[in-house]
Amino acid sequence: MEPADLLALSRVDKAFRRILLSEQFSPVWKAACRNKGAPKCPSHLSQVKWAYLLFGGSACFSCGSNLGIMRMDFDLLRRACVRCLKTNLVYSRRFTQLFPDIDPTIMTLIPHTNIGPHAHEHASNGKYYWADDIRDMHQELSTFEKGKRKLRDGKTENLKDFKAARMALVTQIVEYAPKCKKWFSIISHLKDKFLK
Numbered sequence: 761m762e763p764a765d766l767l768a769l770s771r772v773d774k775a776f777r778r779i780l781l782s783e784q785f786s787p788v789w790k791a792a793c794r795n796k797g798a799p800k801c802p803s804h805l806s807q808v809k810w811a812y813l814l815f816g817g818s819a820c821f822s823c824g825s826n827l828g829i830m831r832m833d834f835d836l837l838r839r840a841c842v843r844c845l846k847t848n849l850v851y852s853r854r855f856t857q858l859f860p861d862i863d864p865t866i867m868t869l870i871p872h873t874n875i876g877p878h879a880h881e882h883a884s885n886g887k888y889y890w891a892d893d894i895r896d897m898h899q900e901l902s903t904f905e906k907g908k909r910k911l912r913d914g915k916t917e918n919l920k921d922f923k924a925a926r927m928a929l930v931t932q933i934v935e936y937a938p939k940c941k942k943w944f945s946i947i948s949h950l951k952d953k954f955l956k
């Protein structure tokens with residue numbers, strides 16, 4: 761089955777959706793993505809989320825709009841329209857101005873894109889962060905007290921270890937993105953060519 765068909769099925773009804781999105785169904789999603797020659801799902805994402813990112817239609821993840829130019833960003837792991845990019849991307853140099861109460865080193869813990877918010881902008885040396893990623897990470901960091909927090913399984917996690925793991929993950933995302941971009945542009949090109 762095609763990933764897009766699976767996603768369409770998952771929208772049919774609630775009970776069906778629960779089954780399709782369950783962990784047991786993960787191999788089916790995996791196989792569907794593999795059949796399309798898609799890059800492997802990164803370890804920090806679920807198969808379903810990955811399928812949704814790659815094959816979940818062409819709407820903006822933030823506002824749901826289908827209109828205008830969409831950017832699939834494999835660094836931010838989002839698809840967004842230009843309007844949402846303009847609203848949500850935070851240029852690193854404006855960080856302190858926009859988030860005066862957050863320690864700017866938080867930027868080392870979340871992925872960024874080098875492409876600014878404008879439609880035809882090319883990659884630059886500038887770093888752009890998604891505003892909600894900043895807020896979510898700030899929230900996550902606030903769950904640590906005196907450098908520690910209790911996890912659901914009762915174990916204790918050190919802030920230092922958490923930060924190191926996050927930095928490793930960011931590196932992993934940045935290194936994997938070009939491969940995904942390449943695959944996605946080939947697929948999009950083929951779609952444009954054969955569906956017109």
Ligand SMILES: [Zn+2]
Nearest residue numbers: 820823841844
């Ligand atoms: Zn949007």
